[in-house]
């Protein structure tokens with residue numbers, strides 16, 4: 548077993564300036580947001596952090612936690628309960644204040660399941676420090692059409708899901724239950740979102756700029772990514788529909804009619820910058836084998852190599868190269 552917490556050991560703050568010196572040998576710090584029912588101290592997520600460090604040595608990893616540094620159960624509870632507007636504000640503040648993350652020129656971000664769309668929320672709303680590469684696994688970028696099945700003895704999960712059913716659009720639920728805030732209901736004939744969703748969704752309808760008034764900052768921030776890689780689990784039966792991980796829309800759940808992102812207005816009218824990303828080759832649609840969040844080390848390694856490696860050239864190096872090119876002309 549990998550030793551836990553190695554990736555979290557912080558060099559002294561004094562050692563920090565050398566971390567981002569002009570050599571650029573060090574990869575950017577990595578921020579991870581875990582999924583529903585998980586917590587920052589869990590072995591699984593700690594192992595992922597250690598793997599990220601192993602693949603790209605020198606990576607400083609910070610796992611997002613809500614509810615304080617010493618309270619994994621509060622962190623887990625916050626995956627079910629809370630107002631996402633507030634939660635994302637708290638994460639923006641926490642990242643700003645974290646000594647290494649907060650002073651990094653840029654960071655990379657890895658989101659698991661719901662953590663993926665929440666990191667996108669961070670990018671669209673705050674993005675300070677800015678995210679360079681965003682990777683999401685099994686996320687629900689276009690929302691969910693059904694609520695999660697809970698483990699038999701997971702009372703926290705069961706309690707949350709029981710409250711959800713039938714009350715999805717009440718402000719009580721939208722204020723307090725996390726999955727309700729990325730639930731998306733559509734008219735099955737037209738595939739268009741329902742009035743209730745557009746009216747009352749506390750998170751997804753806003754972050755996807757689905758309402759009449761679009762927030763241009765959201766599109767600008769997301770389009771500024773160098774890479775946005777979206778991984779979908781081929782055998783996912785938990786995140787319904789799984790195609791949501793690629794921003795696709797499933798119109799008819801019974802017969803599985805899927806409208807890919809490129810055929811949707813969110814892309815064609817570029818509500819959130821996805822078309823811009825696609826045009827510059829920065830949008831990656833990935834598929835991996837397996838059930839929801841049944842990650843294997845090989846897929847993770849591949850993703851970390853491809854998207855979180857140290858940048859090959861420093862910005863300074865690029866400027867020098869450009870100047871040299873100008874001289875030669």
Ligand SMILES: *[C@@H]1O[C@H](CO)[C@@H](O)[C@H](O)[C@H]1NC(C)=O
Pocket residue numbers: 671672673762763764765
């Ligand atoms: C758009 O989002 C930014 C970032 O969250 C916010 O500062 C701004 O007030 C929003 N603009 C509008 C018109 O809502």
Ligand SMILES: *[C@@H]1O[C@H](CO)[C@@H](O)[C@H](O)[C@H]1NC(C)=O
Pocket residue numbers: 630631632633718721722749
């Ligand atoms: C969630 O919190 C925000 C910010 O505090 C608040 O404006 C909003 O009304 C809350 N959400 C709902 C559904 O009430």
Ligand SMILES: *[C@@H]1O[C@H](CO)[C@@H](O)[C@H](O)[C@H]1NC(C)=O
Pocket residue numbers: 734735736737
């Ligand atoms: C779905 O859209 C169709 C066509 O606009 C409309 O006739 C129908 O009433 C809508 N269904 C629901 C449940 O809103």
Ligand SMILES: *[C@@H]1O[C@H](CO)[C@@H](O)[C@H](O)[C@H]1NC(C)=O
Pocket residue numbers: 735736798799802803804
């Ligand atoms: C599936 O459903 C969609 C709309 O709900 C319909 O247009 C399409 O014809 C159906 N396809 C099949 C094979 O039943």
Ligand SMILES: *[C@@H]1O[C@H](CO)[C@@H](O)[C@H](O)[C@H]1NC(C)=O
Pocket residue numbers: 735736799800801802
């Ligand atoms: C969805 O697909 C099923 C199976 O093809 C079909 O029976 C049903 O009518 C479709 N629903 C709508 C709203 O088109």
Ligand SMILES: *[C@@H]1O[C@H](CO)[C@@H](O)[C@H](O)[C@H]1NC(C)=O
Pocket residue numbers: 781782836837838
């Ligand atoms: C996933 O599903 C496909 C076809 O439905 C099957 O061939 C494959 O073995 C499954 N893979 C896993 C890892 O379950």
